[in-house]
Amino acid sequence: MIKMDAAGLTAFLVETFPQVHSDFAVEGVTEQGVRLRLVTAERHLRPGGTVSGPAMFGLADVAMYLAILSRIGPQALAVTTNCSIDFMRKPVAGVDLICEAVIHKLGRVLAVGDCLIYSEGKAEPVARASLTYSIPPK
Amino acid sequence: MIKMDAAGLTAFLVETFPQVHSDFAVEGVTEQGVRLRLVTAERHLRPGGTVSGPAMFGLADVAMYLAILSRIGPQALAVTTNCSIDFMRKPVAGVDLICEAVIHKLGRVLAVGDCLIYSEGKAEPVARASLTYSIPPK
Amino acid sequence: MIKMDAAGLTAFLVETFPQVHSDFAVEGVTEQGVRLRLVTAERHLRPGGTVSGPAMFGLADVAMYLAILSRIGPQALAVTTNCSIDFMRKPVAGVDLICEAVIHKLGRVLAVGDCLIYSEGKAEPVARASLTYSIPPK
Amino acid sequence: MIKMDAAGLTAFLVETFPQVHSDFAVEGVTEQGVRLRLVTAERHLRPGGTVSGPAMFGLADVAMYLAILSRIGPQALAVTTNCSIDFMRKPVAGVDLICEAVIHKLGRVLAVGDCLIYSEGKAEPVARASLTYSIPPK
Numbered sequence: 001m002i003k004m005d006a007a008g009l010t011a012f013l014v015e016t017f018p019q020v021h022s023d024f025a026v027e028g029v030t031e032q033g034v035r036l037r038l039v040t041a042e043r044h045l046r047p048g049g050t051v052s053g054p055a056m057f058g059l060a061d062v063a064m065y066l067a068i069l070s071r072i073g074p075q076a077l078a079v080t081t082n083c084s085i086d087f088m089r090k091p092v093a094g095v096d097l098i099c100e101a102v103i104h105k106l107g108r109v110l111a112v113g114d115c116l117i118y119s120e121g122k123a124e125p126v127a128r129a130s131l132t133y134s135i136p137p138k
Numbered sequence: 139m140i141k142m143d144a145a146g147l148t149a150f151l152v153e154t155f156p157q158v159h160s161d162f163a164v165e166g167v168t169e170q171g172v173r174l175r176l177v178t179a180e181r182h183l184r185p186g187g188t189v190s191g192p193a194m195f196g197l198a199d200v201a202m203y204l205a206i207l208s209r210i211g212p213q214a215l216a217v218t219t220n221c222s223i224d225f226m227r228k229p230v231a232g233v234d235l236i237c238e239a240v241i242h243k244l245g246r247v248l249a250v251g252d253c254l255i256y257s258e259g260k261a262e263p264v265a266r267a268s269l270t271y272s273i274p275p276k
Numbered sequence: 277m278i279k280m281d282a283a284g285l286t287a288f289l290v291e292t293f294p295q296v297h298s299d300f301a302v303e304g305v306t307e308q309g310v311r312l313r314l315v316t317a318e319r320h321l322r323p324g325g326t327v328s329g330p331a332m333f334g335l336a337d338v339a340m341y342l343a344i345l346s347r348i349g350p351q352a353l354a355v356t357t358n359c360s361i362d363f364m365r366k367p368v369a370g371v372d373l374i375c376e377a378v379i380h381k382l383g384r385v386l387a388v389g390d391c392l393i394y395s396e397g398k399a400e401p402v403a404r405a406s407l408t409y410s411i412p413p414k
Numbered sequence: 415m416i417k418m419d420a421a422g423l424t425a426f427l428v429e430t431f432p433q434v435h436s437d438f439a440v441e442g443v444t445e446q447g448v449r450l451r452l453v454t455a456e457r458h459l460r461p462g463g464t465v466s467g468p469a470m471f472g473l474a475d476v477a478m479y480l481a482i483l484s485r486i487g488p489q490a491l492a493v494t495t496n497c498s499i500d501f502m503r504k505p506v507a508g509v510d511l512i513c514e515a516v517i518h519k520l521g522r523v524l525a526v527g528d529c530l531i532y533s534e535g536k537a538e539p540v541a542r543a544s545l546t547y548s549i550p551p552k
Contacts, residue, residue: 084499085496184295220362
């Protein structure tokens with residue numbers, strides 16, 4: 001069922017999202033989704049040095065997108081229709097974030113999954129998110 | 139860290155929610171939360187014989203409540219502040235639902251967790267939900 | 277654009293949801309949606325006499341469903357795919373709830389809207405909800 | 415009840431969020447919240463020239479933050495705990511976005527509100543979002 005591996009997803013990201021691809025590193029395609037790293041940089045930070053909400057949202061959004069593509073192959077047109085995100089703890093300053101995206105449903109029209117985001121090396125998540133993507137007809 | 143087991147949660151449910159306790163059976167306290175069964179009855183069904191949305195919402199809500207109580211002890215006053223629920227598949231007719239509730243954060247003021255709901259015996263979830271509870275000061 | 281008025285929606289509700297239609301009264305079709313009343317009864321209450329979370333969820337769900345039908349005509353097959361609900365205040369005991377549903381998008385595949393729920397006669401909402409419905413192809 | 419006007423909010427934004435303040439323009443403090451403009455720039459765009467999801471999320475997040483501050487005064491420590499956002503239409507390319515934030519509850523501990531985001535000059539919203547903020551004890 002896996003149609004794109006970490007190398008394929010990375011190549012797709014570089015080509016399709018030239019503005020943001022350097023923010024991310026695909027750590028791996030997992031049994032139910034993907035693991036994606038936010039390579040934290042100055043532009044992702046809020047005062048105090050922690051990663052901003054929009055940067056965490058973007059991480060979850062790209063992770064779920066890649067999780068879906070890893071199963072359906074390269075389709076640049078899938079679009080996010082909903083995201084519900086809970087910010088639970090302050091990220092550790094100066095540390096990358098790791099996002100575990102898991103697909104719960106991959107339907108003909110909609111895909112649904114969950115993300116957990118961690119400061120690298122920590123056991124407790126800083127945020128959780130659920131996302132729905134609309135998949136265009138072929 | 140576990141302050142109430144399945145028997146304690148069941149006794150609490152019977153005493154505190156006389157209207158609804160017979161809808162539910164506590165299957166167990168798990169490493170990160172609880173497993174709760176909806177004993178499906180006529181009043182939970184929609185035309186076609188599948189469990190209704192409000193019944194699934196109620197299952198997720200009670201499961202997360204019990205998961206929190208299993209860690210903090212009996213406090214009838216915790217209240218749901220948010221629930222985001224995705225309905226992904228039609229439940230199987232005539233079958234109980236099983237809800238796996240997992241706590242991601244148990245803070246001083248807020249608790250946050252995720253639920254996955256399955257038709258008993260099926261591997262793919264029919265719904266997912268995230269919930270936030272407000273915990274009153276002691 | 278309005279294809280069903282309050283009388284038409286009521287008739288549809290009676291026929292399609294015999295289990296629950298008596299819970300609700302269609303107050304009117306509004307400029308952007310519908311106004312729906314929950315005729316509060318014993319079965320909707322939690323200890324203390326306030327309306328339960330599942331009953332409020334059900335009110336928002338049915339209100340958005342009817343708002344969509346009022347624009348697209350009777351189609352029993354539209355299904356809720358997501359609901360995010362915030363419980364903000366305790367409902368007043370012994371009082372009906374009024375739900376104002378507003379449609380923001382009525383697409384070919386998905387419909388999205390917001391609900392505000394009030395204890396009758398109060399200016400501040402007890403809950404807010406956003407809902408997405410999937411509309412089946414004709 | 416209004417403790418900060420558009421000029422006060424702008425000054426606060428400049429001082430507190432030096433990284434992002436130039437993205438936004440406070441259009442006004444409204445009866446129930448604020449109106450905030452995203453001054454669209456290259457860094458907010460996705461391929462095709464439309465505003466990205468994270469940029470829209472950031473707009474809703476800052477708008478609700480300023481809406482809360484306009485009522486409670488300058489408190490840099492309020493934090494977003496939840497956001498549920500629906501992306502409904504593609505934003506118009508090359509046009510600013512306007513966000514209308516409305517507060518539904520301003521409690522001692524939590525504040526809850528809704529945002530609607532429009533491409534400037536259009537009547538139909540491109541996105542809707544609901545947000546919860548946690549307000550720290552004084």
